[in-house]
Structures are given as structure tokens and as C-alpha cells.
Amino acid sequence: MPGILTYLREDVCTALKKDPAAQSLLAVVTYPGLHAVWMHRIEHALWSRGYQVLARIISHVTRLLTGVEIHPAANIGRRVFIDHGMGVVIGETADIADDVHMYHGVTLGGNDSRPVKRHPTVEEGAVLGANATLVGDITIGEEATVGAGAVVVDSVPAGVTVTGNPATPVEDEPAEPDHDSGAQVDPSVTASRSIEFLSC
Numbered sequence: 001m002p003g004i005l006t007y008l009r010e011d012v013c014t015a016l017k018k019d020p021a022a023q024s025l026l027a028v029v030t031y032p033g034l035h036a037v038w039m040h041r042i043e044h045a046l047w048s049r050g051y052q053v054l055a056r057i058i059s060h061v062t063r064l065l066t067g068v069e070i071h072p073a074a075n076i077g078r079r080v081f082i083d084h085g086m087g088v089v090i091g092e093t094a095d096i097a098d099d100v101h102m103y104h105g106v107t108l109g110g111n112d113s114r115p116v117k118r119h120p121t122v123e124e125g126a127v128l129g130a131n132a133t134l135v136g137d138i139t140i141g142e143e144a145t146v147g148a149g150a151v152v153v154d155s156v157p158a159g160v161t162v163t164g165n166p167a168t169p170v171e172d173e174p175a176e177p178d179h180d181s182g183a184q185v186d187p188s189v190t191a192s193r194s195i196e197f198l199s200c
Helices: 004-018 032-048 052-066 187-194
Strands: 107-109 133-135 161-163
Touching: 004 032, 032 052
Parallel strands: 107 133
Antiparallel strands: none
16 A cells, blocks of 8 residues: 555646646645645544544544535545635545546535435546536546536546536537646646656
8 A cells, every 4th residue: 555655746746747837846735625635535544443523523624724625434546636626525425536636616415315325436537627516326437527517417428528507418529628627738847847746
């Protein structure tokens, strides 16, 4: 199992690579989205070991400081990047795989009052746009994209982009790359930033 320093380095490197506004290591380590993920790892470890009240207390402090609310029981993978972060809500039974990128205002909500799996599963490499709302025990497939403001109540297949309320697949994918996602950053800029933190 990777050590804490490995997780920290991966998270910082991910932010440097995905956020075009990230110009330095110092800037990145101030990101509230990173703080929320780091604190959640502590909260989740406490929750899993039976210290549930303590985990909830720390999660409330994290929410106060970062604007991000993640239930301590939620499962979050590696290199998950919460961009900006304010207003993000992730419910108890949510599962988020590696390399997921989400923007501010995203909600992973439940729709069942019973203690069952009732929050979304987000698979590897998915992107969740600003203020997207995902509700229920649905799955967002690998490399899928949920557009800003979309309301998703059904599962999204891998690689598909959905938008709207209720969310539906986009028929014609745009030819232009989404520069806001940070998917196409000048390699020379990325390289110069990455060298600041070991071997990003």
C-alpha cells in the first residue's frame, strides 16, 4: 500500500497537470479541494476503524474550512482532483475511482431513505462539470463526462458525454477541445511546473 507521501505527491502533481492556472507548487498546496481530499483520507481511516463520531467532527471542520462536504464513509480513489471545490457534496455510499476530476458545486446525492447503496459510483477518469447533480445508485462510466449543471438520474456509459436536465447523451461531440478541463495544456508549461515537485 502506498505511503502518505506518495498520495500527497500524486495529488499535487495531478493539480499541476490538470489546472492551467496552477503556476507553482506553493499555489497548488493552498487549494481547498486538495485539503478536502487529504482530510477525507484521515476521516475515512477513522471511520473504518470505528471512530465514527471523531470522523464526523473532523469532517464538519473540513467542510467549514474548505466548503467541501464529504461523508467519512465515502470511498475516494487516488489522484481525485476537486477543482475550486466550494459547494461539493459527496454522500455516504458514494464510490469515486482513480483520476476523477470534478468541479465546484458537484453533488453526489442519495435517493433512498434505507441504509443501502444509494449514492453514485464514478468510475476511473470521469469528469463532472460545475454544479452537476448525480442522484441515486447510478454509475458514471470510465472517461465519461457530465456537463456543467446536468442532472443525472440514470447511469452513463463509458466515454459518453451527457448534458441537460434530465441529462441526455450529446449526439455530436464538439471538435474543439475543452480548454477549461485542462486536458490540453502546453507540454512545456506542464514540464516546468512539474519539476518543482519531485518527478511529476
